[in-house]
Amino acid sequence: MKFFILAYKNLKRRKSRSFLTIGGVAVAVAVLVALLGFNAGYQEALTSDVDKMGYQVVVTAKGCPYEAATMILNGEAGLRFIDEDIYNQIISDPDIDKITPLLAQLAYDPGKQGGKGGFTNYLGIEKSYIELKPNVKFKSGGWFSAENANEAILGYEAAESEQKSVGDKISIPDKDITLTIVGIFERTATQEDGAVFLPLKTAQRVFDVEGKLTGIGIKLKQIEKISEFEERLYPIASIQVISMSQVKGTILNLVNSAKILIMSVAFIAIFVAIIGVINTILMSVFERTQEIGIMKAIGASRSDIFKLIWMETLIICTLGGIFGSVIAIFGGNLTELLVRKVMPYAPGGRLLLITPDLLVYSFLGVIIVGIISGLYPAFKAASMRPIEVIRSGE
Amino acid sequence: MREHIVKADKLKKVYSSASQKIIALKEIDIEIKKGEFVTIMGPSGAGKTTFLNLIGCLDRPTSGKLDILGCDPTKFNEEKLSRIRVEEIGFVFEDFFLISFLNALENVQLPLVFARNYKNNNRPRDLLKRVGLSHRLTHFPNELSGGELQRVAVARALANNPEILLADEPTGNLDTKNAQELFSLFRNLNREEGLTIVVATHNVRLGYSADRVIHLNDGKMEKDERLVK
Numbered sequence: 001m002k003f004f005i006l007a008y009k010n011l012k013r014r015k016s017r018s019f020l021t022i023g024g025v026a027v028a029v030a031v032l033v034a035l036l037g038f039n040a041g042y043q044e045a046l047t048s049d050v051d052k053m054g055y056q057v058v059v060t061a062k063g064c065p066y067e068a069a070t071m072i073l074n075g076e077a078g079l080r081f082i083d084e085d086i087y088n089q090i091i092s093d094p095d096i097d098k099i100t101p102l103l104a105q106l107a108y109d110p111g112k113q114g115g116k117g118g119f120t121n122y123l124g125i126e127k128s129y130i131e132l133k134p135n136v137k138f139k140s141g142g143w144f145s146a147e148n149a150n151e152a153i154l155g156y157e158a159a160e161s162e163q164k165s166v167g168d169k170i171s172i173p174d175k176d177i178t179l180t181i182v183g184i185f186e187r188t189a190t191q192e193d194g195a196v197f198l199p200l201k202t203a204q205r206v207f208d209v210e211g212k213l214t215g216i217g218i219k220l221k222q223i224e225k226i227s228e229f230e231e232r233l234y235p236i237a238s239i240q241v242i243s244m245s246q247v248k249g250t251i252l253n254l255v256n257s258a259k260i261l262i263m264s265v266a267f268i269a270i271f272v273a274i275i276g277v278i279n280t281i282l283m284s285v286f287e288r289t290q291e292i293g294i295m296k297a298i299g300a301s302r303s304d305i306f307k308l309i310w311m312e313t314l315i316i317c318t319l320g321g322i323f324g325s326v327i328a329i330f331g332g333n334l335t336e337l338l339v340r341k342v343m344p345y346a347p348g349g350r351l352l353l354i355t356p357d358l359l360v361y362s363f364l365g366v367i368i369v370g371i372i373s374g375l376y377p378a379f380k381a382a383s384m385r386p387i388e389v390i391r392s393g394e
Numbered sequence: 395m396r397e398h399i400v401k402a403d404k405l406k407k408v409y410s411s412a413s414q415k416i417i418a419l420k421e422i423d424i425e426i427k428k429g430e431f432v433t434i435m436g437p438s439g440a441g442k443t444t445f446l447n448l449i450g451c452l453d454r455p456t457s458g459k460l461d462i463l464g465c466d467p468t469k470f471n472e473e474k475l476s477r478i479r480v481e482e483i484g485f486v487f488e489d490f491f492l493i494s495f496l497n498a499l500e501n502v503q504l505p506l507v508f509a510r511n512y513k514n515n516n517r518p519r520d521l522l523k524r525v526g527l528s529h530r531l532t533h534f535p536n537e538l539s540g541g542e543l544q545r546v547a548v549a550r551a552l553a554n555n556p557e558i559l560l561a562d563e564p565t566g567n568l569d570t571k572n573a574q575e576l577f578s579l580f581r582n583l584n585r586e587e588g589l590t591i592v593v594a595t596h597n598v599r600l601g602y603s604a605d606r607v608i609h610l611n612d613g614k615m616e617k618d619e620r621l622v623k
Contacts, residue, residue: 002507006496013495294491297452298550299480299508301473387453 003304007311014284018316021280025320025366026327028273031266033328033354033362034335039259041353042339043252050248052190054133055100055217057226058242059090059233081212082239089236090216095229098219100128103200105207105214109173112161120158121195122172124203132217133188141166141183144199152179153197156187161194170196175206273320274373281313281377289384296386309378310371317370321363329354399558399590400426400449403459407444418444420613421458426592428557431584433601434594436610442594443562445610449592450483450560451475463557480509484551488563490543492535498522498546499531505553521549525579541572548579552589559583561593565600577603 011018061080087101103124112118127143130136139159144151154164159181164170168181179198187193204210220226223245230241285292292305300308332352339351407419419441426432426449434442447453448460451467460467463482467475479485492501502518522528525545535543544564551559561580565573577600583589584605595601602621609617 002512006504006507009495009500290491291493294493295504295508296476297450297479297485297487297491299476299483299505299554301476301480301508303473304476304508387447 003307003311004315007308007315010284010288010308011312011315017280017284021276021316022320022323024273024276025317026323028266028269029321029324029362029366030327030331031269032365033325033358034332034352035259035262035266036358036362037328037332037352037354038335038339040355040358041351042255044353045351046248046251049190050244052133052135052188053217053244054135055219056223056244057218057220057229058244059086059216059218059239060214060242062238062240081209081214082216084211084213086236086239087213087216090218090233093229093232095220095222095225096218097221098128098132100132100217101126101200101213102129102215102217103203103207103209103213105203105209107173107175111173121192122203122207123192123195123197124200125197126200129197129217132219135188137186139184139186141181144182144202147199148201148205149182149199150177150179150202151182151199153183153185154181155185155193155195155197157193158196159184172206177206270369274369277313277316277370277373278377280316281309281374282380284312285309285377285381288381292381292384293386293388296384302382305384306378306382309381310374313374313377314367314370317366317373321366324366325359325363397427398425398461399428399430399463400424400592401459401461402445402449403461405445405448405458405460406456407441407448407453408456417613419448419455422610422613422615424608424615424618426558426590428590429584429588430606431580431591431604432593432606432608433604434592434608434610435596435598435601436616438596439612440610441613442610444613446560446562446592446594449558450485451478452485476508480505481554482557484548484554484556484559486544486547486551486559486561486564488566490535490540490547490567492543492546492550494535497532497534498527498538498542498549501535501546502549502553505550509554511554517555518549518553521552522546525549539572540568541575544568544572544576545579548576552583558590558592561591563594563596565595565597573597573600 059082061082063080084101087099090096091099105122105124106119107122108117109120110117112120130143139156141153144153152170154162154170159165162170164181164184166181166184169178170181171178179202185193185197198206204212220229226241226243230243233239233241292300295305295308332354336351402422402424404421404423405419406417406421409416409418422441422445424445434445436442444453448455449462451462451470454468462478465478467478470478493504496504499518499522502521506512506518519528519531522531525548527542527545527549530538530542530546533542535546538546544567547564548559548561551561559580564576568576580591580593581603584591591604593601593604601607605621607617607619607621608615609619
């Protein structure tokens with residue numbers, strides 16, 4: 001029998017109390033790990049989303065730039081229109097490397113998601129769209145046969161959820177048109193995986209917005225030239241230029257300020273957990289006054305008792321750390337679901353990035369917390385004098 | 395080789411609180427030799443427990459000299475005192491004071507843990523066998539009778555093979571039969587292993603079964619009887 005066993009046996013005899021304390025620590029650790037993991041994951045997912053988008057600059061109708069940016073990232077429609085002329089006007093700008101016109105439209109489909117209903121994004125695109133997006137590749141099929149063809153290309157998830165393959169027909173609700181699927185894109189892990197792509201001209205015709213666009217995606221030769229480029233477009237009153245890196249920064253800023261708030265909640269949880277640990281151990285020390293006195297009387301030294309009580313604290317914190325990490329890893333999906341619901345913009349891919357590093361650091365953190373919170377109760381116990389206990393027993 | 399295990403010289407102990415001072419021991423001189431079986435008798439408040447606590451290194455004297463196994467515990471810090479306690483002294487209490495969440499065997503192993511003696515694994519078992527409890531190894535204190543509890547306590551006191559066994563009213567919570575048995579166990583340990591034993595007791599009949607009876611009264615030694623057997 002060693003000290004560890006002794007400490008363990010003592011914790012075991014007050015099962016529910018020990019368990020609750022461990023639970024408190026576990027929750028605090030889980031919250032911390034999940035939040036830190038979310039922070040890392042969100043940043044990575046957002047960066048990858050923005051990079052995958054291909055365009056560095058988007059030209060849209062004037063309005064709230066962040067709303068517009070979020071809509072573009074989400075592949076949503078609802079944007080205001082700009083004239084196609086503007087596209088023709090800026091296409092010859094010397095700083096532009098690649099440019100593509102976009103028309104995004106949204107339609108409610110009552111048959112979607114097995115009858116539950118839902119919105120489908122329709123994106124009118126031209127061939128230049130693929131050139132701008134290096135990661136968009138065909139899984140099967142190919143490009144539209146003509147500029148005005150009644151054909152569609154499906155995003156990976158759109159094809160998957162509707163169980164469609166090349167050659168199948170689809171229709172747009174409330175529109176008198178049938179489209180033949182000519183291609184399916186591979187997964188890009190962006191929001192556009194769920195979209196239905198149409199030739200730009202077809203989209204303009206079907207949605208009755210001929211000569212209109214919702215945005216123009218642009219890749220500059222040198223991103224540093226963006227302010228000069230922006231200045232040249234300034235005279236066109238009806239449009240605005242949005243730089244995606246700016247948008248990324250702004251979204252991250254928003255997320256960061258939310259993060260600070262959540263972090264303070266996490267630290268409060270940890271603080272409460274520490275108090276809980278100290279309270280539990282201290283209580284058990286006071287309850288065991290006689291026992292500790294007996295141990296001292298039969299030869300336990302100050303440092304023995306200190307070690308014993310300290311070890312109990314460490315066991316609680318270690319177990320709490322282990323359970324907390326497990327909860328964070330397996331509860332991660334739940335957190336992600338929740339986060340996706342409340343976030344103004346949630347990028348594709350996994351939001352929660354729990355790395356071994358993160359786990360190790362959180363674990364070390366909780367051990368240090370355990371070491372610190374065990375000090376006082378252990379010191380208290382070690383200072384008890386055996387003689388008083390023996391006397392009180394008389 | 396020194397002959398005595400305990401030598402007290404003008405040993406005095408005063409308990410002081412805010413309101414009063416109680417002189418528990420009034421400068422007593424006692425010498426206990428190796429291999430002696432001594433009982434200390436006297437009415438309540440005579441200073442028996444105080445004396446045992448002092449020679450058991452559980453407490454410090456107010457004044458006077460104390461020599462335990464050639465050491466002067468008054469000069470020791472707490473760490474060193476606990477060292478002596480764990481290695482050289484075995485203590486048995488009136489209320490048994492077993493650890494409730496450990497079984498009989500683990501209770502006996504406990505002093506070995508404090509002595510960092512992880513190797514000598516058979517001794518606790520042997521000791522429990524010696525006190526007649528080899529069938530009770532995994533029983534917890536609440537499953538044992540008073541006599542059994544006290545025998546576990548004796549086994550625990552002997553775990554680190556101490557030089558001296560101190561017992562403070564060990565029969566106080568036992569019936570006549572178990573008290574008798576405990577004293578015969580002491581007798582045997584003293585005879586067969588030469589263990590020095592000091593027992594404080596109220597029980598006159600059992601007290602006189604020892605080799606030497608020291609009478610304390612009001613903090614002073616009244617009589618020191620050596621019994622010839």
